[in-house]
Amino acid sequence: MHKLFLYRLLKFNKIAALLVAAFLILYAVFFYKKMDMLLFPYNNMFTQQLNQNYVVTTYMMKVNQKPIFISNDWYPKKDFSEAALTSFSKWIRNNKQDYMYQFVQQKTNDSATTATYKNKLFVDAQAAETWPQWFAEYHHFKLQKNDTILIWQYNLRMDVSPVAIMDAAIIYKKIVQ
Amino acid sequence: MVFKKNINEPIAVYRIILTVLLIEILVNFFSGLNTISLYGNTFFSLEQDPLLWAAYYTGMPQFIVQHVWVAIFLDIAILLLLCWLVVKPLNVWVARLLLLFLILFYVVVVGHHTHRNFQTGYIFVLLLFVVTSINNKQILFECLRYFLLIFYVMAAYLKITSGALFNATHMSHALAAQFAPYFTAQHLGWRTALNSYLVQHTFIAQSLLIAATIVEALAIVGFFTKKYDFLIALFLLIFHFANWFLMDIAPIGHIAFLSILFFSKQLCWIKKASN
Numbered sequence: 001m002h003k004l005f006l007y008r009l010l011k012f013n014k015i016a017a018l019l020v021a022a023f024l025i026l027y028a029v030f031f032y033k034k035m036d037m038l039l040f041p042y043n044n045m046f047t048q049q050l051n052q053n054y055v056v057t058t059y060m061m062k063v064n065q066k067p068i069f070i071s072n073d074w075y076p077k078k079d080f081s082e083a084a085l086t087s088f089s090k091w092i093r094n095n096k097q098d099y100m101y102q103f104v105q106q107k108t109n110d111s112a113t114t115a116t117y118k119n120k121l122f123v124d125a126q127a128a129e130t131w132p133q134w135f136a137e138y139h140h141f142k143l144q145k146n147d148t149i150l151i152w153q154y155n156l157r158m159d160v161s162p163v164a165i166m167d168a169a170i171i172y173k174k175i176v177q
Numbered sequence: 178m179v180f181k182k183n184i185n186e187p188i189a190v191y192r193i194i195l196t197v198l199l200i201e202i203l204v205n206f207f208s209g210l211n212t213i214s215l216y217g218n219t220f221f222s223l224e225q226d227p228l229l230w231a232a233y234y235t236g237m238p239q240f241i242v243q244h245v246w247v248a249i250f251l252d253i254a255i256l257l258l259l260c261w262l263v264v265k266p267l268n269v270w271v272a273r274l275l276l277l278f279l280i281l282f283y284v285v286v287v288g289h290h291t292h293r294n295f296q297t298g299y300i301f302v303l304l305l306f307v308v309t310s311i312n313n314k315q316i317l318f319e320c321l322r323y324f325l326l327i328f329y330v331m332a333a334y335l336k337i338t339s340g341a342l343f344n345a346t347h348m349s350h351a352l353a354a355q356f357a358p359y360f361t362a363q364h365l366g367w368r369t370a371l372n373s374y375l376v377q378h379t380f381i382a383q384s385l386l387i388a389a390t391i392v393e394a395l396a397i398v399g400f401f402t403k404k405y406d407f408l409i410a411l412f413l414l415i416f417h418f419a420n421w422f423l424m425d426i427a428p429i430g431h432i433a434f435l436s437i438l439f440f441s442k443q444l445c446w447i448k449k450a451s452n
Contacts, residue, residue, distance in 0.1 A: 005319055012316060020320065031331070054350065054376065058357035071364040074208030075427045080290050082358055087222045087291035098222045100230075120234045123220055131220040138214060154361050158353035161373050163360045 054159035055166060059089040061135060062150045068139045081139070088131055089151055092172050096125040132174055147176040186311065187443040191266035194440065198302055198433035199259050205429065206256070212241055212248035212285055222291040232284035241285050251285075254278050262306065272306035279303060295427075298434035305437065305444075318444045321437060322406075326399040329413060333393035341386070348386035349379040355424045368422070375423070385423065392416045399438075406441035413438070 010017040061068045070081040091098050101122040105114050118124050132149045143149075151172035157164045205211065221238070223229045232238055241247050258275040262268060279299045287293055301321055308314055341347045356372045359365065375382040392412050398405050413435060417428035428435070437444060 005323065009316060009319075012312065016316060027327075054353050056354045056357045058361050060358075060361050067362065069362045069364065071359045071362045074204070075421075075425075076205045076429055077209040078358075079427070080210050080286070083290050083292040084220065088220055091220075091222065099225075100223045117234075119239060120236060121223060121230060123222065127219045129219075131218065134217050134219065138209070138218075154357075156357055156360055158357070158360075158373075158376050159349075161377065163373060165361075 054157060056156045056158050058154050058156060059085050059171075060152045060154065061085060061132065062152060063136050063141045063143070064147055065150075066141075068136065068141065070139070073139075081135070085135065085151070088128075088135075089153065089171060091123075091128075092151070093153075096128075098122055129174075132172065133176060143176050145176055149174045149176065186267065186314075187440070188266060190440045190443045191306070192263055194302060194305075194433055194436050195259065195263045195266055197436055198299065199263060201429050201433055202255065202259060202299070206252065210286060211252045212282060213245070213252050215242045215285060215289055216245045216248045218242050218289050221288040223288055224291070224293060226287075226293065229284055229288050232280075233288055237281065238285040238288050241281065242289065251278060251281060255282060266306060269307055269309050272303060276300065276303045276307055295429060295431035298431040302434040302437065315445070318437065321434075322399070322441065325434065325438060326396045326409075329393045329396035330400075333390045333396075336386070336390045336393075342390055345383055346379045348382040349376045351386075352376050352382055352424065355426070359425075368425075371423070389416055389420075403441050403445060406438045410435055410438035410441075 006017060006020065009020060068081075070078050070085070072078075073081065087098070101114075104117050104121055105111075108114050119127065132151065133143055136143055136149060149172075150170050152168055153171045154168045155166045157166050219242075221233065223233060241251060255275065255278050258271055258278065262271050262275060265271065283296050283300055287296060301324070304317055304321060305314065308317060336342050352372055353376050356369050359369050375385070393416070395412055396409055399409055414428075414432070417431065417435075421427045
């Protein structure tokens with residue numbers, strides 16, 4: 001008993017012990033309710049099977065038909081670019097709504113209240129229109145007036161060799177002003 | 178129970194941990210993941226993370242990426258404070274200020290990254306340096322140590338209870354999504370070839386998942402004894418680097434945090450209660 005960390009913590013500082021106990025209980029509750037991502041910064045570590053048929057969707061931005069190769073970058077930038085581009089593309093495909101927008105709308109049930117959270121909990125659609133230009137410049141593309149920015153969606157079949165592009169489509173187009 | 182007083186703190190160990198943290202931050206910054214590079218980024222998307230919700234509701238992260246001088250200040254402040262802390266690891270006020278700035282960095286990056294990764298490790302590892310009292314440090318170290326162990330054990334637990342471990346094609350499906358940008362860009366090599374091979378050979382892929390789960394589950398030993406912390410940390414580090422190689426998921430942001438397990442003996446001063 002004397003060796004137990006919680007016992008030693010209780011003897012040392014009761015408030016700290018209560019906080020740790022509360023944390024453990026809260027964590028157990030979230031786990032039980034399958035909300036394991038809520039409290040912690042880490043994800044569910046690939047326990048969920050996200051695709052069923054080896055068809056994977058990915059996105060690529062092209063400026064004047066020249067692709068932006070994010071895989072050439074060092075890992076932190078590559079990971080950031082991949083996630084941000086995917087998220088933006090899904091946002092475009094989902095009528096410029098993301099998880100937080102839908103969550104807030106569901107909770108408030110009132111468009112006026114939802115609007116107060118604009119650019120606080122979810123992005124302002126108008127402000128985000130400049131994001132593709134920012135992304136291109138982040139990858140050292142010098143943009144000029146009338147340059148064309150496209151975002152392509154590719155569906156890849158991954159269980160064959162070589163990997164096959166099943167289809168490709170433009171989901172976003174912008175002419176730089 | 179007795180906490181040993183007037184103990185010589187392991188300054189060398191502190192410096193090693195902070196140097197690893199500094200290297201991780203530098204890798205981020207030099208790769209282009211810093212607040213200066215994010216200046217003008219108008220798109221963010223928040224996940225289920227109340228910390229991010231609270232931070233973005235204040236408007237602070239949005240303010241940082243919209244004002245270049247604030248972004249420059251934040252990046253330079255983080256680097257300078259971290260260098261200072263490596264030299265003087267017992268300076269709690271520098272550590273506290275750095276913690277604040279790293280939290281700001283974390284919320285800016287993760288909200289605009291739109292996906293959490295290992296960046297939280299920056300904040301967790303710094304918690305060890307923000308208190309003066311050796312007793313508080315001891316307690317914090319043990320809390321962080323248990324959190325680290327819980328994280329891995331729960332990952333193993335989730336894999337077992339979700340049935341992922343017993344689904345023969347689970348790992349090959351997970352692997353399928355990991356190198357998609359490389360294939361799209363025709364950026365091919367032996368890593369993408371290995372990825373393709375594992376996607377098509379589900380038994381081998383699933384065996385790797387089982388091995389990974391065993392390594393994660395090994396962390397449970399740490400709940401009963403600190404004797405094997407070094408070995409547990411070594412296995413977990415190997416697991417992370419294998420993960421980087423096979424799934425293109427680098428543990429940058431987590432290595433300094435994991436290193437507290439490596440130095441468990443040096444960071445632990447607790448003595449048994451004398452009768």
